Amino acid sequence: MTGVFALYTFGEEREKWNSIRFVYYGLQALQGRGQESSSIAWINSSGELVTASAKGPVNRLLDIVEKEKGHTAIGLVSAYEEDYIVCVEKPVKLVVAGDGRVGEVEDRRESFRLLGQYVAGEVARGCDILNATVKAVSELDGGYSFIILTERQELVCGRSRIGVKPLVIGSIGFDMGCVSSESAAVDVVGATLSSELSAGEVVAMTPLSIRRDKADGGREMICSFEYVYLSRPDSQILGRPVYEVREKIGEILAKHDDVSANVVIGIPDTAIPFALGYSRMRGLPCKLGFVRTGEPVRSALKLTQLERLIGLQLKLNPISSSVDGKDIVLIDDSLVRGNTLKNVVSSLRRKGALQVHVRVGSPPIVDGCPYGAEIPPVDELIARDLSSDEISRVIGCDSFSYLAVADLIEAIGLNLSNVCVKCFRGGDRR
Amino acid sequence: MIKVLGVGGGAREHALAEKIRASKYSPRIYWIAEWRNPGISRICEQSGGAYFIGRTTDAALVSQKAKQLGVDMVVIGPEEPNFYGVVDAVEGAGVPCIGAKRELAVIEQSKASLRRLQWEYNLPGKLLFKTFTDLDSALSALQEASRSLSWMQNVVLKPARQAGGKGVKVVEDRQAYLINEKLSFKLGHTEWLMEYMRGYNDIEEKILVEENVWGPEYTLQAFSDGKTLVGMPLVQDNKHAFDFDIGPETGGMGSIAGPDMTLPFITEEEYDTSLKTVKAVVDAIQDRTGLEYRGFVAGQMMLTEVEGPTVIEMYSRLGDPEALNVLSMLGTDILDVLYAIIDSRLSKTIIRFNNVATVVKALAPEGYPDYKDAAKGHEVMVNEEDVERRGCRLYWGAAHLEAGRIVTTGSRTIELLGMSGTIMEAAKLVNNCLDIPQLRGWRFFYRYDIGTNELMKRRYKLAETVRRLYKFRASRGTLAVRVDWIPGRGLIDPSNEVLKNIA
Incomplete structure (x- = not known):
C-alpha cells in the first residue's frame, strides 16, 4: 500500500514555483496509505533530477522540504520498509513512484525498476515518452499505477491495463497540474480534480503539451479494499465517493441484522462511517467509542507482532460512558488476524460493556493479493481457518458476522466485473 | 455587385469570409491580413476579389484600401485594429464598417477601464478590483493581504491593459500551509507584469488585481x-x-x-x-x-x-x-x-x-x-x-x-x-x-x-453548485454583497473601498 503524488508546472514562469512543498502536503494527505518510507524527487535549479528519502512518515523529510527548491516534483509514501522512489540511471535517467506491483516480481521496488528501465530503454531508442510508456503498460501486466519523472523534465503517469490501483489528475490555476493516488490529496493542495484515469490510460506532460493515450485491452478491476479500508473517506474512486460507500456498507449490515443493542460504535477511523450508516438504518444511537493516542497507525499495515500490539494499545482508549452497562454493536472495517478486535473487545469489557456484537464491513479475507496489497501470509488469516462462531469465541464477543461479497459490490455500486474481490471468500465468483 | 473588405487572418476571419461568401448576394470578397491565410485567400479568389498582406492595425492602409477598392463595407475580425482606430478611419473615409471605434473598444483594451466603467455606472456583474501604477505599492498590498481576511488574498493578477493576451494568473490562496509558496509567486508575477508592461506607455496603471471567483x-x-x-x-x-x-x-x-x-x-x-x-x-x-x-x-x-x-x-x-x-x-x-x-x-x-x-x-x-x-x-x-x-x-x-x-x-x-x-x-x-x-x-x-x-458532467456539476449558492444569496438579498474584517478597523464593505479608489 503506497501513495504517489506529483506536481508539474507549465509556462514561462514555471521556475517561480516551488513544487516540493506542494508534494510534501500531498504526501501528508496520502500518509494513511503507508508511513514506513517516504521519498521526494525533484528537478533542482541546475536542472538535475535529485531524490531524498527517509525512513518513516513524510515529516522526516521536512528539513529537505524547507531547504530545497524545484519547479517539478514527485513523491511516494509506502507501508513497506525501505521502499523509496526508484531511480533508473541509464540509458535515460528517470525516477519512478509506483503503487501496487508490476508483473510477478516479488520485490516492489524491483518491479517498478523494471517498468522504469523499459521506458528508459524505449526512450533511448528514440521512442516518444508517451508511446514508450504505453508500450510498457501493454507489455507489463499487474495491478499498478505509477508516476515517472525524467531528467528531460517529462512526467508520465498511468495505470496498468487492469487498473486495480487508483490514480487521478488535478489542476491549479494556469500554472500547475497534479497527479495523485487519491482525490483527497488533490483537494489538500488546493487543486481541482479533473479526471480519474481509466485502466490502461497513460498521460504524458512536457513543458509544451499534455498528451494521453491508452494501452489496448484495458479492463477496470479496481481494488475493493480501496473502498473498504485504504482510501480516505473524502476521496472518490471511479466517481464513487468513498464515504458514501462506507455508509452504505453500514446500512446493508443493518438490513441483515436484528440483534438487540443499545448503541452502535465504529472503530476509528475507518469504521465510523459504517457505524453511522448502520445506526441510521436501525434507529440505534451511534456513539463515539474510542479516543486515539498518537499518530493514526493503520494496524493491518504494521509489520511485527510487537509493533502491532504497541500500535493498537496506544491507539484506542474506550470512552467509558459510551459503553458502560450497554449492549453494543461494534463495527470494524476488516478482519485480518483478529488481534485488533480481540484487544478492542477486551478493553470494552473492562469498561463495563455487556454484550458485544461484532460486525465487519467487508467479507472474510481468505487469500493473498495477486497485485501486491500487503495481506499477511494466508496461514495468518483467521477467516481462512475459523468459522464465524469460532471467531466469536476467540475474540470474546457475543456474535459475529461479515458483509457478503454481493453486498460489498452493491455498496460500491460498480459492476462486479470491474471490482477486484480476489482476497475475499466468495470473491472467486465472476 | 456587393463588395466587402475583411480584416484579420485567423480562423475566426476564415469563418466570416466563408459565411459572407455563402451569401445570396454573391459578394466580391477582399481581405487584409498579416499573413496569407490559405482558406481566406482561396475564398477571395473564388469570389473574384483579392487578398492583401498588410498591417491590420494600420488605419490609413485599411481605409485607403477600402476607398480604392470601392467596397460597400469593411468587416473587422480581431481586436487590435479596433484599438488602433481602424474603424474610425474607415468610417471617416465614408465607408460603413462593422467594428468598434477606438474609444468604444476600450472595454476590451483596458481591463481596468472596463471595471471602472462598471463601478461608476453601478452595472451588474462586476468584480472587486484595484489597480497599481508602481511595483512597491502592489507588492506591499499583496503582502499585507496574504496575512489578512481581505479579498485581496485570493486574486487574479492581470496586466491593466490588454497586452498580447498574456500575463493573467489566478492565485487562490486558501491553504495556510502553502501561503508562502502562493505569496512568493504572487510577488514574482507582479514583478514580471511590471516589466512586461514597460512597453506600454499609453496607460498609467500597470497592474490590475481582481477578486478571484470560480464557476463555469x-x-x-x-x-x-x-x-x-x-x-x-x-x-x-x-x-x-x-x-x-x-x-x-x-x-x-x-x-x-x-x-x-x-x-x-x-x-x-x-x-x-x-x-x-x-x-x-x-x-x-x-x-x-x-x-x-x-x-x-x-x-x-x-x-x-x-x-x-x-x-x-x-x-x-x-x-x-x-x-x-x-x-x-x-x-x-x-x-x-x-x-x-x-x-x-x-x-x-x-x-x-x-x-x-x-x-x-x-x-x-x-x-x-x-x-x-x-x-x-x-x-x-x-x-x-x-x-x-x-x-x-x-x-x-x-x-x-x-x-x-x-x-x-x-x-x-x-x-x-x-x-x-x-x-x-x-x-x-x-x-x-x-x-x-x-x-x-x-x-x-x-x-x-x-x-x-466526462468534461460535460464536470461542467454541469460546477454550474449546479454555483447556481445553488447564488440563488441562496438572492433569496437572502445578499447577491453581490461582500464583507471583510480587518483587525482594528472592524467590518469593511470592500465595494466602498473600490468606489473610493475610483473617485
Missing part, C-alpha cells in the same frame, strides 16, 4: 447597431492549453455551443441576465463616449456564487474560436445582418440560429502559447478532403501560404468544426479528425476532452 465560464456574443443588442447562442470556450483544464492560458483551445440558444448547463434565465449585463456595458460605454457601437461585442462571462452571471472580460469583436460556433449556426444571410447593423435596423430584423450543436477544436504547434518561437515556421500537411469526408470543416488560423507551402506563424494553426444533434456527438466527429493535420518534424497539440461526456 461562457461567452455571450451579440450584434450591436448602436440601439439594439441581439444575442447569439452561448458558447463555452476552453482557455487552458491542455486536457484536464491544465496549463497556461491560451486564446482558446476549443468551444462548444447548441443545440439551443443557451448551453446545456446554463438556464434561459441566466442567458437573459447575461444579455442584460452585456447590454449594460455597451450602453454605458456609448453614454460615456457619445458614440454608437456598431459591430460585434461579447461578454466573457462566469456564473459566480457572488452574483450569478458576471463579466470576466469584454470583447470588442467575436471570440475565436467562439465565432465558428455561432456563424455555423446562423440561419440568416450574414449580409442582411451586417446591413441591418450598418443601418441600425436590428430591432426590425429577424435573425435565426439553427438548432444544431457545434464543437470547435484548435490545433496549435507545440510551444504555443508561451514559447512561440518554437511554434513558428513548421510546415503543415493536411488533406482537407479527409476532414470533409469525416464530416467536419477545417478553418485556417495562424498559417501562412507561400510558394505552395503552408507554415505555422506561432499561434493556433487550424480549427476544426463539427456539427451534430448533441455536443457530445459533434465532439466525436471532431476528435475523429484531430490526427489529419500534421506538422513536418514537429507536433500539434489539441484538447481531446472538450465536449466529452
